Amino acid sequence: MGSSENEFLKRYEIESHDFSRAGNVSTQIKELLQEIGIDSSIIRRAAIATYEAEMNVVMYADKAELFLTVNPERIHIRIEDKGQGIKDIDLAMQEGFSTATHEMREMGFGAGMGLPNIKRNADKFNISSIPGKGTSVDIIFCLNETKQK
């Protein structure tokens, strides 16, 4: 990861199974992007993607680190979790597919919209996983060529 004078890097920890704090990291990142003065349409998309990624960690992983990098060209959000991982990423990316428990569904989660929502809102999206170890997600928003949403 390159660092230059006009690059900003921040690290967050996401606790798993902690529904009481779920959404806190996304909210902090949204507020930070507002403070920096990022365009509101990008913040809206970043908030959706970060929230979904955070909820995935809370529901399915053991713990995760989130790295936020902002420079004049882009916002890069990388989430590395430790946990069960994803066996079939193509299947996980399908809208409507979910491995959520009955309890999670009753709470209004597990619609199988999380990963598709992240992909739809990001300018670039990459996911890789090792079953039994964990999943890494890269979400990128370009700041100079705004995708119209």
Next chain:
Amino acid sequence: MNLNTIIKKLQLNVLSGQENLSIDVSSGYTSDLLSDVIANSKEKNLWITLQIHQNIIAVAKLKDLAGIIIVNNREPNEDTIEKAKEEKVPLLCTSLMAFEVSGKLYTLMNE
């Protein structure tokens, strides 16, 4: 339409966010799926739902929603009300079903 007006007309019970009741509501959004609300609700929407756990406050905050109407006389969990107060999110309750309160809000906002 002003949230205060909606609260009076629909006789909603205010549990939190008293400091933000003068907000202008853009429209309503009725859904119990959090991913759907995160993806499709718009700024200053009034969210109608039966969900009562505290994660709804994070969703409302992230999407800059005008407030949340909890339907069917459901009582939000203590920690949901606490979080709503902390975040100054208007949490409103009604005995009406989601269908009824959505219909009333729709009519009111299109009068």
